[in-house]
Amino acid sequence: MNLILLGPPGAGKGTQAKRIEESRGLVQLSTGDMLRAAVAAGTEIGKRAKEVMERGELVSDDIVIGIISERIDQPDCARGFILDGFPRTLAQAAALDDLLAAKGRTLDVVIEMKVDDEALIERITGRFTCAECGEGYHDTFKRPQVEGKCDKCGSTEFSRRADDNAETVRARLMAYYRETAPLIGYYFCKGTLRSIDGMADIDDVTRQIEEVLTDIARAA
Ligand code: AMP
Numbered sequence: 001m002n003l004i005l006l007g008p009p010g011a012g013k014g015t016q017a018k019r020i021e022e023s024r025g026l027v028q029l030s031t032g033d034m035l036r037a038a039v040a041a042g043t044e045i046g047k048r049a050k051e052v053m054e055r056g057e058l059v060s061d062d063i064v065i066g067i068i069s070e071r072i073d074q075p076d077c078a079r080g081f082i083l084d085g086f087p088r089t090l091a092q093a094a095a096l097d098d099l100l101a102a103k104g105r106t107l108d109v110v111i112e113m114k115v116d117d118e119a120l121i122e123r124i125t126g127r128f129t130c131a132e133c134g135e136g137y138h139d140t141f142k143r144p145q146v147e148g149k150c151d152k153c154g155s156t157e158f159s160r161r162a163d164d165n166a167e168t169v170r171a172r173l174m175a176y177y178r179e180t181a182p183l184i185g186y187y188f189c190k191g192t193l194r195s196i197d198g199m200a201d202i203d204d205v206t207r208q209i210e211e212v213l214t215d216i217a218r219a220a
Contacts, residue, residue, distance in 0.1 A: 001024065001026065001080040001108045001109075001213065001216065001217065001220075002080050002081055002083075002100075002105060002106065002107050002108050003026075003080075003081075003082055003083070003107070003108055003109045003110065003111060003213070004082075004083040004086075004087070004107065004109075004110040004111070004187075005017055005082060005083065005084050005111055005113060006110055006111065006112045006113065006180075006183060006184065006187070007112060007113035007114070007115060007198055008115065008117075008120055008173060008176040008177075008180075009120065009124055009169065009172045009173065009176060010115070010119075010120035010121075010123040010124040010127075010169075011113040011115045011120070011198045012113060012115075012123075012198055012202070012205060013084045013085065013113060014028075014030060014032075014033075014084055014085075014136070015136055015202060016113070016202075016205060016206060016209055017030065017082045017084040019206050019209075020082055020206075020209060020210075020213070021082060023210065024080070024213065025079055025080075026079060026080045026081055026082050027076050027077050027079075027080070027081045027082070028081070028082050028084055029068065029071055029072070029077070029081050029082065029083050029084065029086065030084040030085050030086075031059075031064045031067060031068065031084075031085045031086040031088075032084075032085045034067050034071070035049045035053060035059060035064075035067075036053075036161075039053065045063055045067070048060075048063065049063065053162075053163055054162060054163060054168070055168070055171060056163055056167075056168035056169070056170070056171030056172040056174075056175065057171060057175055058088055058089065058175050058179060061089055061091045061092050061095065064086055064088070064092060065092060065095045065096075065099070068083070068086055068096070068099075069099050072099070072100075072103065072105075073103070083096075087180075087183060088175075088176075088179060088180045088183075089179045089180065089183075090179075090182055090183065090186060093183055093186055093187075107192060108192075108216050108220070109192055109194055109212060109213070109216045110183075110187040110192045110193050110194070111194050111195075111196060111209055111212055112184055112187075112193055112194070112195040112196070113196060113198035113205070114195055114196065114197055114198050114199070115198040115199055116199055117173070119199065120169070120173065121166065121169055121170075121173075122140070123138070123141075124164050124169045124172075125164060125165065125166055125169060126138045126139035126140050126141070127139075127160070127161075127164060128158050128159065128160045129158065129159055129160075130150040130152065130153060130155050130157070130158055131155065131157035131158055131159045132150065132153050132155035132157060133150060133152050133153040133155065135150055135151065135152040135153070137158070194212045194216075196208040196209060196212065
């Protein structure tokens with residue numbers, strides 16, 4: 001099964017993608033994670049993307065389309081993938097249609113995670129992750145059970161994304177509403193869109209996504 005999680009920054013796409021990855025044996029493909037890895041490694045793509053990402057703007061379509069096209073061909077994606085943070089523009093969505101068609105693959109469903117705008121800024125600016133295992137935390141909503149120690153792996157190292165600050169978040173939301181929100185209409189018209197309540201608690205959101213996936217699998 002191949003799906004897209006669609007929603008603004010802070011909607012919970014990454015958190016939910018990790019959960020579905022485990023429950024369904026799919027691979028999470030996060031262009032944000034891939035670009036951050038390229039920046040950290042200092043690759044040519046990383047150098048081109050770094051400042052754009054720091055400003056909260058979108059990296060050029062050709063870069064992310066190239067990254068996804070290559071990644072989908074790898075053997076671990078054969079069982080299916082969850083796109084998280086891609087596509088983000090209509091041009092990327094059209095390119096995805098073309099490249100899936102060329103590879104003889106299909107997109108099963110696009111799950112829109114609906115969230116209140118006001119909640120997003122607080123969600124994003126408070127988040128941090130374990131530097132060791134990547135477990136996600138939040139200053140207000142999810143602190144480690146033992147202060148300063150990861151619940152999952154026990155590490156005491158945590159990190160915050162360079163672009164999770166109040167100024168950049170507004171630019172990222174602006175980019176979302178200008179460039180990405182039109183994808184909701186695009187996938188609605190193609191008949192692949194399903195919407196869920198992303199404001200529910202984390203487990204409930206997972207349950208809603210699982211319901212959609214079960215439904216889609218049954219219909220296939
Ligand atoms: P994310 O981790 O999905 O919030 O992405 C972090 C940043 O990476 C974004 O603010 C963009 O600068 C860049 N980025 C990630 N995915 C894309 C994409 N599909 N198209 C353009 N830029 C992207």
